[in-house]
Amino acid sequence: MASTETKGFTSSFGAIAAAVGSAVGLGNIWRFPYICGQYGGGAFLLVYLCFVFFIGMTLMITEFVIGRRTGRTPIFAYESLAPSKKHHWWRYAGLLGLITSFLILALYLVISGWTTNYFAEALIGAHVGHDSSSITEHFNTFSTSALRPIVFIGVFLILTAAVIVGGVQKGIERVSKILMPVLVVLLMVLCVRSATLPGAAAGFAYLFKPDFTLLTGEGVLAALGQALFSLSVGMGVMIVYGSYLPKDDNLLKTSIWITVCDTLIAILAGIAIFPAVFASGQDPAGGPGLVFMTLPVVFNSMNPAEGLPIGTIFESIFFLLLVIAALTSAISLLEAQVAWGDEYNPAGKKSRRLRNTIIISVLMLVLSAILSLSNGAWSNFTIGGKTLFGFVDQLNSIYLPPLCSLCAVIFLGWVVDKKAIKDELSNHGTIAIPWYKAYMFLVRYVAPIALIIVLITGIVNSL
Ligand code: PHE
Numbered sequence: 001m002a003s004t005e006t007k008g009f010t011s012s013f014g015a016i017a018a019a020v021g022s023a024v025g026l027g028n029i030w031r032f033p034y035i036c037g038q039y040g041g042g043a044f045l046l047v048y049l050c051f052v053f054f055i056g057m058t059l060m061i062t063e064f065v066i067g068r069r070t071g072r073t074p075i076f077a078y079e080s081l082a083p084s085k086k087h088h089w090w091r092y093a094g095l096l097g098l099i100t101s102f103l104i105l106a107l108y109l110v111i112s113g114w115t116t117n118y119f120a121e122a123l124i125g126a127h128v129g130h131d132s133s134s135i136t137e138h139f140n141t142f143s144t145s146a147l148r149p150i151v152f153i154g155v156f157l158i159l160t161a162a163v164i165v166g167g168v169q170k171g172i173e174r175v176s177k178i179l180m181p182v183l184v185v186l187l188m189v190l191c192v193r194s195a196t197l198p199g200a201a202a203g204f205a206y207l208f209k210p211d212f213t214l215l216t217g218e219g220v221l222a223a224l225g226q227a228l229f230s231l232s233v234g235m236g237v238m239i240v241y242g243s244y245l246p247k248d249d250n251l252l253k254t255s256i257w258i259t260v261c262d263t264l265i266a267i268l269a270g271i272a273i274f275p276a277v278f279a280s281g282q283d284p285a286g287g288p289g290l291v292f293m294t295l296p297v298v299f300n301s302m303n304p305a306e307g308l309p310i311g312t313i314f315e316s317i318f319f320l321l322l323v324i325a326a327l328t329s330a331i332s333l334l335e336a337q338v339a340w341g342d343e344y345n346p347a348g349k350k351s352r353r354l355r356n357t358i359i360i361s362v363l364m365l366v367l368s369a370i371l372s373l374s375n376g377a378w379s380n381f382t383i384g385g386k387t388l389f390g391f392v393d394q395l396n397s398i399y400l401p402p403l404c405s406l407c408a409v410i411f412l413g414w415v416v417d418k419k420a421i422k423d424e425l426s427n428h429g430t431i432a433i434p435w436y437k438a439y440m441f442l443v444r445y446v447a448p449i450a451l452i453i454v455l456i457t458g459i460v461n462s463l
Contacts, residue, residue, distance in 0.1 A: 010169055017180045024183065034286065075091045108330055118319045252425070399455070
C-alpha cells in the first residue's frame with residue numbers, strides 16, 4: 001500500500017474543496033429547500049443549524065480522526081484503530097458503511113441521471129412554452145420510462161468514473177478545485193436573479209420566517225437526517241477523505257470550513273429557488289418534484305414574449321449547477337468503493353484503480369438501472385408496499401446512516417485509546433486543542449443519544 005503522503009490531497013485548499021464537493025450535492029440544492037419549506041422555514045433552519053454544528057460536525061471530526069490516523073479505508077481503519085484483537089469485529093461497522101455508500105450511490109445516480117437529462121433539455125430549450133401541467137406530465141413520463149433515464153445515468157456515471165480513474169490528486173482534487181468555485185459563481189448568479197424579482201419577499205419569508213407550528217417531531221428527525229446526509233457523514237466516505245487529509249491540517253478548522261460552506265450553500269440554494277417560485281405564483285411546497293416540476297415553469301415565466309429566452313438560460317445554469325453539485329458528491333461515493341477495492345486486493349505497488357473503477361461502475365449501473373425501472377415498468381414489484389426505489393430510499397434515509405454514525409461515535413468515544421485521539425486531533429501535540437473535552441462530551445453522550453432517538457423513532461414510525 002502506498003503511504004498516505006503520496007496518495008493524499010496535496011494542499012489544505014484542495015482537501016477542503018474535495019470535501020465541500022462531497023458535502024454539497026443534491027442534498028443541498030434539491031432536498032434542503034423543500035424540506036425546509038415543508039417544516040416551517042426559519043423554525044426548521046434553527047433546529048438544522050444546531051444539528052449540523054453539534055452532531056454533524058462532531059461526526060465529521062470523528063470520521064476524519066478514524067481515517068487520517070490510520071490512513072486506510074473504513075473496514076481496515078476500524079480494525080487497525082481497535083485497541084486489541086478482541087475489538088476487531090468493529091471492522092463490520094466499516095463494512096456497513098461501505099454497503100451504505102454503495103446503496104446511496106445507486107439512488108444518487110438515478111436522481112443525478114434525471115438532473116443530467118434536465119440540463120440537456122434546458123440547453124436545447126425543450127421546456128420553452130410548456131405550462132405547468134404539461135411539464136408535470138413530462139416529468140412523470142420521463143422518470144417512469146425505461147430507457148432514457150438509464151442512458152442519462154450512464155452518461156453521468158462515465159463522468160464520475162473518469163474523475164476517479166484520474167486518481168486522488170489529478171482526478172478528485174483537481175476537478176474539485178475547479179468545479180467548486182464555478183458552482184459558487186453559478187449559485188450567486190441565480191440568487192441575484194431570484195432575489196431581485198418583484199414579489200421575492202414572500203419567498204424570503206417562506207424560507208426564513210419561523211413557523212413553529214409546522215415543526216413537528218417528524219420535522220426534527222428530518223433535520224437530523226438531513227444534517228448527516230448533507231455533510232456526507234455516516235457511511236465512511238469522510239473516513240476515506242480523512243485518510244487523504246494533509247497530516248498538518250487542523251481537523252477542527254477543516255471541519256468548520258466544510259460545515260459552514262455546506263450550510264451556506266444550502267441556504268443560498270433556498271434563496272435561488274423560493275423567491276423565484278413565489279414571484280411566479282407557483283406552489284412552493286412541491287416536495288421532491290420542486291426542482292423537476294415547479295422550477296421549469298418558474299424559469300419559463302421569466303422568458304420574454306420575444307427575444308432572448310433569458311429564463312431558459314437561467315434554467316440551464318440551474319441544472320448545470322445541480323449536475324456539478326451531484327458530480328462532486330458522486331465522486332466521493334464512488335471513491336469510497338474504489339479505494340476499498342484497491343486496499344482489499346492490492347496488486348503489489350501497482351494500483352488497480354482503473355480495473356476497480358470499471359468493475360464497480362458496471363455494478364452500480366446495473367443496480368441504478370434496476371432502481372430506475374422500479375419507478376416505472378417494474379413498479380409492481382414491491383417490498384412492504386414500497387417499490388424497490390422507495391425501499392432502498394427508506395433504508396438509506398432512516399436506518400443505515402444513523403446506524404453507521406452511531407457505530408462511529410461509540411467506537412471513538414468508548415473504544416479507541418484516548419491518547420491516540422488526542423494525538424491525532426492535536427497533530428502530535430503541535431496545536432492546542434482547548435475544545436477537546438467539549439468534543440469528547442459530544443462524541444460520548446450527545447451524539448449517541450440523539451442517534452439512538454432517531455433510530456428508534458424511525459423504526460417505530462415505519463412499522
Ligand atoms: N452530501 C451529499 C449531498 O448533500 C450526499 C452524500 C452523502 C455524498 C453521503 C457522499 C456521501 O447531496
